[in-house]
Amino acid sequence: MKQFLIFLSFLAVCFTTGRAQTPPSADQVLQAAYTKAAREHKKVFLIFHASWCGWCRKMDSSMNDVSCKKFFDDNFVITHLVVMESKGKENLENPGALDLLKKYKADRSGIPFWVVFDAEGNILADAKMPPQNSNTGCPAKEEEVEYFIDVLKKVTNPTEGELNAIRTRFRKNEYRRPA
Numbered sequence: 001m002k003q004f005l006i007f008l009s010f011l012a013v014c015f016t017t018g019r020a021q022t023p024p025s026a027d028q029v030l031q032a033a034y035t036k037a038a039r040e041h042k043k044v045f046l047i048f049h050a051s052w053c054g055w056c057r058k059m060d061s062s063m064n065d066v067s068c069k070k071f072f073d074d075n076f077v078i079t080h081l082v083v084m085e086s087k088g089k090e091n092l093e094n095p096g097a098l099d100l101l102k103k104y105k106a107d108r109s110g111i112p113f114w115v116v117f118d119a120e121g122n123i124l125a126d127a128k129m130p131p132q133n134s135n136t137g138c139p140a141k142e143e144e145v146e147y148f149i150d151v152l153k154k155v156t157n158p159t160e161g162e163l164n165a166i167r168t169r170f171r172k173n174e175y176r177r178p179a
Contacts, residue, residue, distance in 0.1 A: 026081050026096035030121065033079040038119035043155055045076040048101050048113045052086045056112040058173050059138035067165040075156045076116075084111060109135035116155050125151040140173035 024032075033044045049056035063072045072078060081097035098107065104126060106113045113135055116125045127136045129147040139148040145167055152158055152166065 023082065023092060023094045026094045026100045029079055029081060029094060030117075033077045034117070034119055034121055037077045037117075040077065042074075042119070043076050043124065044117040044119070044121075045072070045078045046115045046117065047078070047080050048083050048097065048106070048111050049080050050082060050084050050086070050111060051089060051092060053111050055110075055138045058140075059112045059114070062138065062169050062173060065169050067169050068162065071156075071158060071162045071166065075158075106135065110137060112137050116151065124155045138173055139170045140175070142171070142174075145170045 030044070030046070033046070036042075037044045047056070047059060049059070063069065063078065081094045081100065082092050083094075083097045083101055085092050101107045101113065104113070104115060104123075106126070106128070109128070112127075114127045115123060118124055128134070129136045129144065136144040136147055139145045148170065149163055149167055152163070158166075
């Protein structure tokens with residue numbers, strides 16, 4: 001009987017650890033970010049992304065680059081919501097995240113899509129670059145990077161050195177055909 005109970009316990013552990021856990025809801029992720037931002041006197045930088053998205057990885061790599069990581073860490077609580085996952089990986093999506101992306105009228109603009117909030121959840125800026133409101137995604141082209149720089153100047157107080165480092169790093173993302 002003892003061996004049978006041990007076997008059942010083993011099966012229970014395997015069953016519970018093998019199951020995919022539901023990610024936190026979009027509301028839970030944002031509430032945690034707002035709370036942390038209020039405590040640390042920062043803004044919230046939300047990025048909608050997916051595991052398959054190369055530009056999403058470029059955005060994260062750029063923001064985490066040694067040349068500009070300190071600026072982003074000092075000024076933002078950076079958080080992510082998973083949307084538009086590929087078939088078979090839908091379980092990675094944050095419940096409610098796609099609805100939120102639709103609320104910001106960005107569900108057809110591609111990812112990454114980012115939004116900057118204050119600690120109370122008020123939108124300060126987003127990735128929609130005027131005049132066409134096109135998604136800058138991970139800024140790479142000169143006009144996208146300059147829009148991003150303008151947003152950062154609007155919502156934080158960056159130095160010229162920080163802006164130049166950000167500008168230089170994000171411009172590296174632009175695709176250039178080999179000569």
